[in-house]
């Protein structure tokens with residue numbers, strides 16, 4: 423058995439939360455292994471732009487010693503927001519740019535790359551899908567892999583996102599559909615190819631809301647604009663509409679039909695996107711989601727508190743990772759560290775989940791304002 427000062431720690435998932443935890447542990451001289459299901463860092467696109475808040479995401483990066491490198495990549499002007507009227511595209515409200523740099527935007531891929539580059543080589547074991555976890559009688563934990571192998575650890579950290587394979591060791595909760603689906607699309611080289619849209623979006627984000635339908639467009643780096651077409655609709659909305667999600671032309675035609683009372687400059691997003699459509703049904707864990715402490719295993723990020731994507735999830739995942747790592751280097755045992763971390767993280771995430779549920783209702787209202 424390893425000494426409490428040198429516990430065997432496994433993190434499941436090389437997302438933003440898991441990597442932040444690994445980086446902070448290594449900064450304090452602790453060993454850690456991250457097991458990731460993806461075959462390589464570039465196995466899939468990492469998604470859109472995130473704004474990192476000073477008290478959460480940026481605080482975690484400070485603990486990780488990466489705040490300066492983050493600011494070198496981030497877009498402070500990206501905190502600008504515009505709200506347009508859906509029927510006329512007239513400006514209804516505007517915020518920023520704040521000029522304070524309080525919530526700079528960064529492409530998620532750049533942020534993950536920053537974290538990945540910061541951990542020592544070999545920390546992440548790629549192509550190692552975890553299938554489950556068994557807490558053992560001596561307070562340690564057995565990690566089970568998809569290929570039938572197993573390894574024992576003093577602590578397993580489930581940082582494996584919405585559909586966590588670690589979570590069942592602690593809780594019976596399963597994510598449920600929110601009633602909202604985001605259909606994602608994008609525009610390349612927008613300043614030259616889509617200048618009117620680029621002007622509409624500005625340096626940050628633009629949104630317009632109708633009854634049960636919202637359009638959000640956000641500027642990413644390299645002249646890319648990512649758009650989310652938010653629908654308050656059954657998860658199988660496309661089945662009822664009789665369209666195949668694999669057929670971009672059919673999706674486009676249906677979306678144009680669903681937004682037929684919207685201003686043409688906003689319908690441009692549906693009509694002229696470059697990148698096809700990705701259907702993202704939004705799921706959340708029931709709130710509050712908590713659990714009784716189980717020795718040798720804990721959760722962070724979406725695995726612990728999957729909530730609607732209204733700007734908090736990545737920030738909280740990183741803060742969780744940093745807080746857990748700090749507890750592990752300051753407390754006298756793994757058990758004491760996990761208890762200290764959970765007593766901080768669980769109440770914080772319950773509050774955030776409640777706020778995020780209200781945030782989603784505000785972002786995609788069922789009825790017109």
Ligand SMILES: Cc1cc2nc3c(=O)[nH]c(=O)nc-3n(C[C@H](O)[C@H](O)[C@H](O)COP(=O)(O)OP(=O)(O)OC[C@H]3O[C@@H](n4cnc5c(N)ncnc54)[C@H](O)[C@@H]3O)c2cc1C
Nearest residue numbers: 435437438439459552582583723724731733734735736737
């Ligand atoms: C459309 C959209 C927009 C969003 N916008 C924002 C935003 O603007 N700001 C914000 O703060 N948050 C935002 N979020 C939320 C944010 O994406 C998540 O909260 C955040 O990514 C959670 O990080 P994580 O590390 O917990 O999990 P993830 O980022 O999901 O990482 C989990 C990792 O675990 C790996 N994994 C999964 N299963 C296994 C397994 N069985 N074995 C091994 N590895 C496994 C995955 O491959 C992945 O690498 C958004 C979410 C969505 C869907």
